[in-house]
Amino acid sequence: MSRFLICFLFLLLSSVSAAGRFLRLAKPDPSAAAATARWLSSQNSWGVLSTISSDLGGSPFGNVVSYSDGLPGDGRGIPYFYLTALDPTARDALRDERSSFTLSEFPLATCGDIDPENPTCSKLTLSGKLKLLEFNTTEGEFAKKALFTKHPEMEGWPKNHKFRIFKLNIEHIFLIDWFGGPKPISISEYLESATNRVSVF
Amino acid sequence: MSRFLICFLFLLLSSVSAAGRFLRLAKPDPSAAAATARWLSSQNSWGVLSTISSDLGGSPFGNVVSYSDGLPGDGRGIPYFYLTALDPTARDALRDERSSFTLSEFPLATCGDIDPENPTCSKLTLSGKLKLLEFNTTEGEFAKKALFTKHPEMEGWPKNHKFRIFKLNIEHIFLIDWFGGPKPISISEYLESATNRVSVF
Structure with missing residues (x-):
């Protein structure tokens, strides 16, 4: 049995690593729309x-970026980014602030065998x-600490x-x-949604 | 030892499942830019x-979608989508065709401990x-077969x-x-890049 235990712990740790090094909270019930949106923000x-x-x-341009909405277990819902103007996304934003930030539940590995486009595999665009x-x-x-805690290598990225730090002002x-x-969620419902604060270190 | 073997096989199958049910090809060398781009298209x-x-x-709007660029092991590089005009993305495209499609290496689990924004964890925007x-x-x-093979549940999605089917004409x-x-890649270099065709069924 101890070998199975080792196997189970290994699987658990693999899962934690894939999500970005931190333990994950359980997915809220789909009827709790604002909580689900906050869960996606905090867990990705x-x-x-x-x-x-x-x-x-003037075409739309999507770029893969890391982000943080707070310390692990204490997400606040507002995504912060660490971007350089060597990259088009930051340059674009400095000329035209309009933007959207898109998250999927699929990489959290909680969608099971459901297709990533299936509506029950949740998706959020802020x-x-x-x-x-x-x-x-x-x-x-606050943003720097939130980013560097979830993305430790950022602190060592080239100074030159x-x-x-950029922030998405959600509208x-x-x-x-x-x-x-889509579920109707107001900005205040989203920002004020109770977060399940836990110690995850 | 047999229990460890079961554990190993379970881990292997978990990994295959996470990528979308099909075995993955090895990542090309970063110096092979077009092949890397095609690898990202075929493996996600x-x-x-x-x-x-x-x-x-007129703001940009990113949406999580499934896609296919061909049968497993025979990707052609052009992404096809299965969208309904009940969703804003298809409605937008029918009014203004300009769009971009963004893929990350991170969900393929080949970036290791590298941050998703680190340039060595590859990212592609078509x-x-x-x-x-x-x-x-x-x-x-062709597109329907490519989509329904990689995303079997699509075939049963509500007729009403x-x-x-939408196609991204890459520019x-x-x-x-x-x-x-960013690596300079022309459309023809991308489309004509040798794909490592293998039988994955």
């Missing part, structure tokens, strides 16, 4: 940030304005790339977590 | 499709025009949702697979 470690491309004449944050502010310090929330179309 | 099963949102006044395909054409039949390729910025 990366997503696709879409901007209006200045290089491509739309709004991508804003540059100053480092030496209360929110800038001039990475800056619209699109969540699909069940059949029947 | 879902990504984020970004359009110009008509609901949100930009172009999202076109509606007719079912009863040679390409429409009027799912249609620009953005690939990051190493340090030093």
Whole structure:
């Protein structure tokens, strides 16, 4: 039996590693739309940030980015990013702040055999304005800690790339977590949704 | 020892399942940019499709979608989608075809402990025009088979949702697979890149 226990622990640790090094919270019931949206924000470690491309004449441009909405187990729902203007996404945002940030439940490995496009495998798109944050502010310090804790290697990224912190000011929330179309969630419902705060270290 | 073997096989099958039910090909060398881009297209099963949102006044809107670029082991590089106009992405594309499709290496579990935003964890954005395909054409039949083989449940999705096949006509390729910025890849280099065709069933 001890070998099975070792096997089980190995599987558990593999699962934790795949999600971004931190233990995961249980998925809320699909009827709890705001909680589900917050769960997706807090449990993922990366997503696709879409901007209006200045290089491509105003076409949409989605880019894979890491993010954090807070310390592990204490997500606040607002995604923060660590971007360099060497990359088109930051350059685009500095010209046109309109952007969206898209997350899927699929990489959290809780969709089972359900197809990633199936509405019960939840998906979240937060739309709004991508804003540059100053480092030496209360929110800038919070964001830096949130990012560097979930993405430890960021702290060592090249200084001459001039990475800056960006924040998505959310203006619209699109969540699909069940059949029947997107769930209506207001910004305040999303931001004020109770988070299941736990110690995960 | 047999218990360890069972454990190993279970882990192997878990890994295969996470990638979308099919065995994976080895990642090309980062110096082979077009092959790496094709590898990302053929090995992923879902990504984020970004359009110009008509609901949100022209803001970019990224949506999680499933796709296929061909039968398993025989990807052709062009992503096909199965979308309903009940969803904003298809509605947007029917008004403004400009779109981008974004894939990450991270869900393929080949990035190891590297952060999803690290340039060595490769990322691909295909930009172009999202076109509606007719079912009863040679390409429409190819696309349907490619989609339904990689995403078997699609065939049973509700008829009254009027799912249609869309194709991304690629006009620009953005690939990051190493340090030093995006790799220049032409459309023909991408489409003509040798694929490692193998039988994976």
